[in-house]
Amino acid sequence: MHPAFSVIFLTTLIGVGQGLFLALYTGQLYSVVKVLPVEEATDFYGIGILIALAFLGAGLLSSFFHLGHPERAWRSAACWRTSWLSREVIALPAFMGMAALYGLIHHLDWNPVLYTFRETFVVDLSLLVGAFATLLAFTLFLCTGMIYGCIKFLQEWATPLTVVNYTLLGSASGFMLATAYAAWQGSEMTQFYGGWAVILTLLAFLTRVSSLIRNARIKHRSTLQTAIGIRHARIEQKSQGFMSGSFNTREFFHGAPQAVFSAVKWLFLITVFPVPLVLMSLGLVLGVEAMAIYALAFVIQYLGLLAERWFFFAQANHPQNLYYQTV
Amino acid sequence: MSQLALVIDLNVCVGCHACVTSCKEWNTSGTAGYMADMNPFSKDPTGTFFNRVQSFEIGEFPNAETVHFPKSCLHCEDPPCVPVCPTGASYKREEDGIVLVDYDKCIGCKYCSWSCPYGVRELDEHQKVMKKCTLCVDRIYDQALPENERKPACVMACPTNARLFGDVNDPDSEAAIAIRERGGYQLMPEWGTKPANHYLPRRKTRITIHEDELVRVDNPLRKERQLPMPDSDAPTLDDVTSW
Numbered sequence: 185m186h187p188a189f190s191v192i193f194l195t196t197l198i199g200v201g202q203g204l205f206l207a208l209y210t211g212q213l214y215s216v217v218k219v220l221p222v223e224e225a226t227d228f229y230g231i232g233i234l235i236a237l238a239f240l241g242a243g244l245l246s247s248f249f250h251l252g253h254p255e256r257a258w259r260s261a262a263c264w265r266t267s268w269l270s271r272e273v274i275a276l277p278a279f280m281g282m283a284a285l286y287g288l289i290h291h292l293d294w295n296p297v298l299y300t301f302r303e304t305f306v307v308d309l310s311l312l313v314g315a316f317a318t319l320l321a322f323t324l325f326l327c328t329g330m331i332y333g334c335i336k337f338l339q340e341w342a343t344p345l346t347v348v349n350y351t352l353l354g355s356a357s358g359f360m361l362a363t364a365y366a367a368w369q370g371s372e373m374t375q376f377y378g379g380w381a382v383i384l385t386l387l388a389f390l391t392r393v394s395s396l397i398r399n400a401r402i403k404h405r406s407t408l409q410t411a412i413g414i415r416h417a418r419i420e421q422k423s424q425g426f427m428s429g430s431f432n433t434r435e436f437f438h439g440a441p442q443a444v445f446s447a448v449k450w451l452f453l454i455t456v457f458p459v460p461l462v463l464m465s466l467g468l469v470l471g472v473e474a475m476a477i478y479a480l481a482f483v484i485q486y487l488g489l490l491a492e493r494w495f496f497f498a499q500a501n502h503p504q505n506l507y508y509q510t511v
Numbered sequence: 512m513s514q515l516a517l518v519i520d521l522n523v524c525v526g527c528h529a530c531v532t533s534c535k536e537w538n539t540s541g542t543a544g545y546m547a548d549m550n551p552f553s554k555d556p557t558g559t560f561f562n563r564v565q566s567f568e569i570g571e572f573p574n575a576e577t578v579h580f581p582k583s584c585l586h587c588e589d590p591p592c593v594p595v596c597p598t599g600a601s602y603k604r605e606e607d608g609i610v611l612v613d614y615d616k617c618i619g620c621k622y623c624s625w626s627c628p629y630g631v632r633e634l635d636e637h638q639k640v641m642k643k644c645t646l647c648v649d650r651i652y653d654q655a656l657p658e659n660e661r662k663p664a665c666v667m668a669c670p671t672n673a674r675l676f677g678d679v680n681d682p683d684s685e686a687a688i689a690i691r692e693r694g695g696y697q698l699m700p701e702w703g704t705k706p707a708n709h710y711l712p713r714r715k716t717r718i719t720i721h722e723d724e725l726v727r728v729d730n731p732l733r734k735e736r737q738l739p740m741p742d743s744d745a746p747t748l749d750d751v752t753s754w
Contacts, residue, residue, distance in 0.1 A: 185625070250620060250621075251618050251619050251620055252617070252618065252619015252620070252621075252634065252638075252639025252640060253617070253618045253619050253639055253640065254618075256598070256616070256617075256618045257618055259597075259598040259599075259600075259616055259618060260597035260598050260618055260620070261597070262597065262598050262599050263594075263596060263597050263598065263599045266594035266595070267594060267595050267596060267597045267622075268595070269595065269597040269620065269622050270597035270598075273597060331622070334595075335591075335595075335625060335626055336591075336702065337591075337628040337699075337702050338625070405701045405702075406628065406699050406701060406702075408567075410698070410699050410700065410701055411698060411699060412567060412578070412580050412698070412710075413696045413697070413698055413710055413712070414567070414569055414578060414712070414713070416569045416570060418569070418570055418571055419567055419568070419569055420567065420568045421565065421566070421567050421568075422566045422567060422568050422577065423565055423566040424563070424565050425528075425531070425563035425564050425565045425566075425582075426560075426563065428555050428556050428557055429555060429557050430557055430558070430560070430633065431557075431559070431624070431632075431633040431634050431636075432630045432633065435621060435624060435634070436630065502625070502628075502630070503628040503629075503630075503699065503702075504627070504628060504629060504630025505630075507565060507582060507629070507630055508630070
């Protein structure tokens with residue numbers, strides 16, 4: 185498939201936004217059950233959510249560049265019963281709205297206590313709204329992943345690993361950003377976010393490499409024989425019906441030389457996993473002062489994720505390509 | 512329920528592209544807007560087509576043959592491109608099974624083209640909407656046309672009658688009979704899309720002739736003693752007499 189930058193930015197940016205929200209909410213949850221101290225920094229959650237919304241908004245904006253008719257984008261919420269794309273179109277604004285509400289509750293400190301459990305654990309409104317937003321964040325990961333995972337003849341994508349990778353890579357980058365943000369705010373949450381960023385990056389490494397191994401041994405079900413229905417061991421295309429390009433030759437081929445294709449794979453394998461892990465570990469040793477190192481880890485991982493997403497698209501081999509082998 | 516479709520006979524298709532040009536001619540003049548050609552007279556011309564004819568070489572010289580292969584939307588009975596459409600612009604008609612795109616609802620997200628294993632949907636570079644074969648839906652029901660012309664433009668244009676049009680669910684239609692009696696098959700059956708369009712295979716007429724059919728053992732010339740009689744132990748047709 186041809187990697188479209190609009191979709192690469194959409195999926196990576198909303199991944200960061202979702203991950204950052206999940207980090208903030210997890211932190212709050214831990215402090216409610218008294219595993220972590222309550223965050224004291226002024227408007228820590230409000231500003232954090234604002235950053236998450238900026239990423240989500242940028243992702244949403246970039247998705248419009250993928251459309252031929254962006255002014256009709258509102259129509260795409262119609263077929264949520266059958267289309268994962270439609271479900272994503274609903275889940276993204278719903279999640280943004282719920283996250284915004286969560287941030288607003290913290291910002292305005294309009295946070296009535298709903299329930300107290302054994303006089304120790306205080307469940308307030310933000311916790312409830314955050315729970316809904318968390319549900320929507322995971323729904324959004326599911327929808328984004330399933331857009332690709334549900335196309336059964338794009339065999340490189342048609343695996344549960346697609347959803348798992350989107351979830352783990354998005355969460356990892358979001359927790360990276362949360363670490364840098366917490367360090368900037370001088371928060372005690374830094375170590376907590378950093379620890380999870382390392383764990384999530386390691387998990388993502390395992391699942392992404394699993395999908396690479398799976399895709400390396402994939403056996404494509406469609407062949408030139410089934411494509412034109414002629415059983416012969418040697419079939420060679422002599423003409424695709426036109427001399428110059430068409431939508432079919434532009435949309436479904438990445439067009440990069442094999443060397444670039446392999447280079448991008450190694451580039452993302454290095455920049456998404458080991459480099460941020462080393463930087464993060466270094467930062468966690470240094471503590472809260474290492475904000476620049478955390479930020480660097482996040483930026484390098486995000487740039488790596490752009491390469492990862494490019495490779496994700498480029499690697500998928502569409503069966504229609506069988507019909508477009510020779511000019 | 513009827514299911515209109517094309518049956519394409521690879522045995523007689525000569526790869527002349529008449530179906531391609533007549534399709535473009537008819538549909539570019541249609542009410543839905545023209546099928547854009549970008550850079551038609553300069554470098555890298557490109558354009559929207561509903562139908563393409565491709566050529567494949569089967570086998571290796573000298574035992575090779577060329578198969579011309581017209582490819583357009585197969586109007587699948589279970590079209591994977593329809594449910595993925597987020598706006599409902601892509602739909603399959605209940606009454607005749609034609610898969611269509613509502614150009615006023617399409618947002619040009621290209622997701623349906625990803626969801627078609629056959630690559631028969633093309634994004635129009637000018638209108639920025641997804642386009643595909645309509646089976647000349649604006650022609651086949653047109654009461655203003657004489658009845659024998661209410662067929663897709665490609666079918667009308669084919670000089671070798673390689674394209675049959677009809678309801679493949681009606682067992683008595685020309686298309687259904689051709690599929691049934693002439694080995695009609697579907698493309699990429701492995702994905703369960705149940706394409707309505709079928710292809711008829713290449714067929715060779717061969718006869719098997721054995722040597723004793725060319726040189727008769729009980730040659731009448733022998734009976735008439737104009738040739739020498741065979742030996743008494745030579746094979747005969749009735750295994751009893753040698754002459």
